[in-house]
Amino acid sequence: MARAAKKQTAKSAVKNKPKIVAVSDLTPSAQTNASLVARRDAAVPRGVASAAPIYAKYAENAELWDVEGNRYIDFAGGIGVLNTGHRHPNVVAAAKAQEDHYTHTSFQVVPYEPYVALAEKLNELAPGSHPKKTLLVTTGAEAVENAVKIARAATGRPGIIAFTGSYHGRTLLTLGMTGKVSPYKKDVGPFPADVFRAPFPSVRDGITVEDALIGLKNLFLTDAQPSRVAAIILEPVLGEGGYIPVPFEMMQALREICDEHGILLIADEVQAGFGRTGTWFAIEHSGVVPDLITVAKSMAGGYPLAGVIGRADIMDALEPGGLGGTYGGNPVACAAAMAAIQAIDEEGLLERSTKMGEHFRARFAEIGARSAPHRMWDIRGLGAMIAVEFVTDFESAKPDAALAKSICAHALKRGLILLGCGMHGNALRIMVPLTASEELIEEGLVIFEDALSAAVAEQMAA
Structure with missing residues (x-):
């Protein structure tokens, strides 16, 4: 834990209040x-x-x-x-250039190259040397739901294990995985079955990595039969839960547990991905390679886009038509994402x-x-x-x-x-x-x- 120093020094008296800026096209509007x-x-x-x-x-x-x-x-x-x-000027330019060609066809009806190009780039960036494939959707919650669908289809198992303090979205399934009641889960249950909660290591609550792993193993004994668990999902850095990084030894132990029981490991990188932590994906800090990664937020530099990146054999588990969405992988958002990824790299x-x-x-x-x-x-x-x-x-x-x-x-x-x-x-x-x-x-x-x-x-x- 990195606590703030306690020594007191002189305080700066500098203040900065909002000010009217001299931008020609930024005159105050009639609305307040x-x-x-x-x-x-x-x-x-x-x-x-x-x-x-x-x-x-x-x-x-x-x-x-x-x-x-x-x-x-x-x-x-x-x-x-x-x-x-x-x-970002390059992101905006890429989106505008794509708009001059077409803004929507639905990839399920008439596919297009920007979707394929972005999938190729994400497969290249994601950790692991195995072959990968990528599904593109619209929101982070939609990505998480599809990751669960894929995991269940690939394993033939129903169970999902998430952690205390996690946040995975606002849909009913993702709320079932989210580990914080107020304001997200309050008054909107019941939630889907076969979603189980494991303890997250917490310095504040005195829960060590060893304690958390014991809690997970006890969960296997009491509620979640390992042979019926499809996946364990975890944010490498808790988002809404307080920006708490998963200890690397915890992530490494989860990889071993998943391998032992034939469970898939899902890294929810919706908030932590695309450079926020100093690597393309936060899980890279631990050296662990997940089976599936959910992405969204900064991937497209402000345009709505999300996805699931995963091992090719797992991603191919569903039959044609089992994955998709009307706006999934919108071509304008795909173009913006390619430009945003290029900016992260080149800058x-x-x-x-x-x-x-x-x-x-x-x-x-x-x-x-x-x-x-x-x-x-x-x-x-x-x-x-x-x-x-x-x-x-x-x-x-x-x-x-x-x-x-x-x-x-x-x-x-x-x-x-x-x-x-x-x-x-x-x-x-x-x-x-x-x-x-x-x-x-x-x-x-x-x-x-x-x-x-x-x-x-x-x-x-x-």
Whole structure:
């Protein structure tokens, strides 16, 4: 565990508030954020939550402007979708070029080369020397559902094992695998059968890797007969669960357990993939090769696209017509994905992610010691997939979700977009585009420290 240092130093007094920017095509619109909030409340279900009560008008790289002309630094990246930044010029150009030819035929009706080209590229990038094939769909949850379908068809088994704190989507099947009730699973059960939950290693809860593996083996004895389990699915870095990396020895042990029992190992890389952790896929850090990988989010640089990459023999388990979807592998999104992957490669964003992560860790340690001693409990992650966790004090380590929420609110007022995560809602995650400049990141960190100080002071005065 990498905890923030406790030594207190002088605090920077620099402040940065949202400002009207001089962009010729960015004049404030007739609509205000408040008027759009009112329209939204009347037209959109309240179950569709938004973290920030601002409405986007323009965005570029790691900056965003709302309809009133206010500027924000984006540390949320569309929930991990924008590793190559808002409107990467090559991604936009590739999408526009494809639109000049055709936007949709449905690959199941009239296929097209962009789907095939992207499948070839993903097969090349995925870990493992075995032959691979790729299915393209539209959303991360759809990818996970299809991975389960493929695993069940390939093994002839029904069971799926997921882990505490996991997040795999919002459909009923993926909610059954998701290991967090509120807000995702609340009031929408029952969930599909033959989905089992295993413990995840947790420093906070005193669950070691050995404890977690014992829990999995006990699950085999009590509920999940190994010979009826099709797959074990796990995020190499928990997303909504708090940006907690799976210990490498845990991942290696799971590979051995799967091989022993003929179970497939699925790596859910929807949030952790495409350079976020410093490698194409987060599981590469462990040296483990999974049987199936689910992908989405930053793969297409802002366009809706997802997929399942896997061993060719497993991917061919279903008969023709058993896989697909009307919009799956949309040609415009495929073109965008090829450009985004090329940008990650040519611009050195894997190396950039590693360096960015190191910088965030160091700066968060300084900021925590200076502005919130004994409150920033943990700084964790892989590469630039970083989270900071807040507690009421180091002695009790009681999660402080109220402080994390307050920091987000104060940051937004000052021009920084942040998102929370974690089982207790007391962590903040960093998903800033890997293309963001060092100057912009530092500007965002100065705002973060100012927001943290304000939130702590407000809490102490209450």
